[in-house]
Amino acid sequence: MACRIGELVLECRDPEAQARFWCEVLDFVVLDREADGSVEIGARDGFGGSQPTMILSPRDELENTTLRLHIDVNATDRDQDAELERLLAxxxxxxxxxxTGRESWHVLADPEGNEFCLLKARIPPL
Known part of the structure; x- marks a missing residue:
């Protein structure tokens, strides 16, 4: 038996804005909102389904340190250049x-500055 990643937690200043951004990037939906302002987003089959969910957790003061974990995303229905344009929009x-500029991926930051990479390879949609 092995473990599965069930949730990824991202501390942020504005969970609602981050939820809107990441729902559009990943084709996720809002699954839950907590009294503390946290927003859970994920695939339509929900927690424990086809993909890990993301918990966007409010935090007033964020440390300016390098993240030890970042997200890599792959386009499913278009090439990397078209997906890059969509993410920038x-x-x-x-x-x-x-x-160096010779990488096959693009390093991006979400609206709060969290770094993530857009990889070149396309993967099939769920």
Whole structure:
């Protein structure tokens, strides 16, 4: 028996805004809202389903340190260039983490500056 990733937790200043961004990026839906302001998003089959859910947890003060975990995403229905344009239109912005410019991926930041990568390979949709 092995473990599965059930949830990813991202501390953020504005969980609702982050939920809107990541729902559009990942084709997720809002699954739950907690009294503390946390928002859970995920695939339509919910927690324990086809993909891990994301908990966007409010935190007033965020440390300015390098994240030890980041998200890699792959386009499912378009090439990398078209997906890059879509993500930028949603509010992502290019991030510089010391790339050489020869990488096959793009490093981006979400609206609160959390870095993630858009990989070149397409993967089938769920």
């Amino acid at each position: 949603l509010g992502a912005r290019p991030a510089d983490v010391g790339q």
